[in-house]
Amino acid sequence: MRGQKYDGKEGRNTPAPRRGKETMDGIITILCALIGSGAATALVTGFVGRRAEQRRTETGESQGMRWLLQDRLEQQALEYLRRGTVTYEELRNWNRGHHIYHDLLGGNGDLNGLKEELTRLLYGKEEIND
Numbered sequence: 001m002r003g004q005k006y007d008g009k010e011g012r013n014t015p016a017p018r019r020g021k022e023t024m025d026g027i028i029t030i031l032c033a034l035i036g037s038g039a040a041t042a043l044v045t046g047f048v049g050r051r052a053e054q055r056r057t058e059t060g061e062s063q064g065m066r067w068l069l070q071d072r073l074e075q076q077a078l079e080y081l082r083r084g085t086v087t088y089e090e091l092r093n094w095n096r097g098h099h100i101y102h103d104l105l106g107g108n109g110d111l112n113g114l115k116e117e118l119t120r121l122l123y124g125k126e127e128i129n130d
Helices: 018-054 060-083 090-104 112-123
Strands: none
Touching: 060 090, 060 112, 090 112
């Protein structure tokens, strides 16, 4: 603080900050951050939405595969129920197929009742809690 006398009271002889430019710089910084984050959000949302749409779009192959797997799982389940028994290994393999049908191929849950019946058949429980 060249050329100014210090009287022992802080801030008294110091020049006032240039608030106009600093305030404008702060506002510009905030606006840039908002615009940048909005653009990034739009890009990410668009990308995620596009990927989800691609997953929902089904080909004839995926529909056919889901139908064949559902038919096969139903036939296996009905055979186990007619037989009145299912082994642990059979149920494990059936559940693996059910996972592919339901979770990976987007099955609609038609086989969930059979899954519970087969589990009940193996473990002999009245109620199955997932």
